[in-house]
Amino acid sequence: MRSIKEPADILDPRHYAAVRRPTDLAEPLPPWCYTSPAFFEREREQIFFKCWNCVGPMSRVAEAAGSYITFTYVDVPVVIVRGNDLKLRAFVNSCRHRGQEVVQGSGECKFLKCPYHAWAYSLEGELVGTPLFEGHDQFDKNEYGLVALKLEFWAGAMWINFDPESGDLLSYLGDLPERTKAWHAEDMVCVSRVETVINANWKQYYENFSDVYHVPFVHTSSLPFKGHAKREWHNENYIGNYIMHRVWFPGTRSIPDEAKPLPEIDLTSDLQGAFYPWIYPNGGMSFTNDSMWLIELYPDGPERTLHVRSLMVPKASAALPDFASIIVNYENTLALITSQDVVVLESQQRSVHSPVYCTGRFARMDKLVHDSELWILDRVIGNADGQ
Ligand code: FES
Numbered sequence: 112m113r114s115i116k117e118p119a120d121i122l123d124p125r126h127y128a129a130v131r132r133p134t135d136l137a138e139p140l141p142p143w144c145y146t147s148p149a150f151f152e153r154e155r156e157q158i159f160f161k162c163w164n165c166v167g168p169m170s171r172v173a174e175a176a177g178s179y180i181t182f183t184y185v186d187v188p189v190v191i192v193r194g195n196d197l198k199l200r201a202f203v204n205s206c207r208h209r210g211q212e213v214v215q216g217s218g219e220c221k222f223l224k225c226p227y228h229a230w231a232y233s234l235e236g237e238l239v240g241t242p243l244f245e246g247h248d249q250f251d252k253n254e255y256g257l258v259a260l261k262l263e264f265w266a267g268a269m270w271i272n273f274d275p276e277s278g279d280l281l282s283y284l285g286d287l288p289e290r291t292k293a294w295h296a297e298d299m300v301c302v303s304r305v306e307t308v309i310n311a312n313w314k315q316y317y318e319n320f321s322d323v324y325h326v327p328f329v330h331t332s333s334l335p336f337k338g339h340a341k342r343e344w345h346n347e348n349y350i351g352n353y354i355m356h357r358v359w360f361p362g363t364r365s366i367p368d369e370a371k372p373l374p375e376i377d378l379t380s381d382l383q384g385a386f387y388p389w390i391y392p393n394g395g396m397s398f399t400n401d402s403m404w405l406i407e408l409y410p411d412g413p414e415r416t417l418h419v420r421s422l423m424v425p426k427a428s429a430a431l432p433d434f435a436s437i438i439v440n441y442e443n444t445l446a447l448i449t450s451q452d453v454v455v456l457e458s459q460q461r462s463v464h465s466p467v468y469c470t471g472r473f474a475r476m477d478k479l480v481h482d483s484e485l486w487i488l489d490r491v492i493g494n495a496d497g498q
């Protein structure tokens with residue numbers, strides 16, 4: 112019986128030669144790419160620690176100085192805090208004394224104070240208090256501030272980068288800000304944020320986002336409220352670290368036909384329908400005629416992923432007196448879509464564990480999935496020339 116087991120030399124490009132073929136001839140990534148701690152560790156180093164990662168709407172952090180949130184991203188505790196100048200800053204949430212997480216959860220504070228031995232950091236990350244720490248004439252507080260992470264903003268969302276040498280976010284995004292500027296996402300408000308734990312490798316979701324093949328089979332009861340006139344897949348006209356697909360249809364397909372829609376955003380006819388960019392590695396977006404939703408993935412090891420979906424709408428829509436009764440239909444559709452995806456993703460994850468699992472082939476409608484896997488290989492293994 113043929114089987115595909117994780118090899119000892121996991122980074123040898125020959126294990127991925129079949130993935131490198133043209134889509135019609137290619138095989139999907141070998142199963143260990145979804146289960147292996149070694150492969151995941153390589154993804155941390157080569158992808159998550161080098162790329163811009165989406166960590167949600169800016170409104171996650173309240174407006175007042177000292178407001179903060181914490182979260183864990185690929186095993187790194189992170190705090191984002193609003194300074195006395197009201198600017199947002201991101202830091203590794205690890206105390207420079209002996210590594211305690213400095214703050215927990217979210218809230219508001221005057222200082223970031225470690226609960227272990229009470230070292231205190233300013234809202235700008237400087238070490239300002241070290242109680243009972245005496246007699247160290249060779250200790251300079253200025254050298255022991257919180258470790259800063261790059262934090263930049265686009266589309267009303269926060270993006271972090273662990274690599275001090277990285278380029279800026281806008282260069283990373285390429286032409287995406289220009290292509291989506293008509294939505295004015297930076298002026299939208301987040302009206303809901305839903306967390307879902309998916310017992311699957313993060314790439315299962317990432318690939319599924321661009322997998323148009325599954326939609327008529329998995330989302331029979333959630334998405335095909337309306338047919339579509341035209342579809343476009345990512346091609347060389349789209350510049351930047353993202354992959355996209357676009358579907359043209361009138362109105363919205365986020366609610367049943369009889370339900371009341373949100374007011375339409377002022378968009379030209381070429382922007383009607385839905386535009387779905389996945390920003391490598393962890394951020395997905397859907398720009399529609401009346402709203403935008405944003406996905407963040409928080410990989411937790413190779414087999415578990417926290418999926419967070421924020422629904423963003425124009426301020427005027429959120430202020431409608433009957434907004435609550437309108438938005439509930441959008442929420443129900445999004446919840447149903449996610450639950451349908453979770454069923455197939457967790458099933459797929461269980462299956463790739465099998466010691467006799469063998470990879471198959473891509474359909475032509477899997478083209479973007481194949482492209483997504485090549486993006487992974489280029490970074491984890493190196494490109495086809497072994498670079
Ligand atoms: S670990 Fe934070 S003060 Fe000791």
Ligand SMILES: [Fe+2]
Pocket residue numbers: 319325326329330448452
């Ligand atoms: Fe789906």
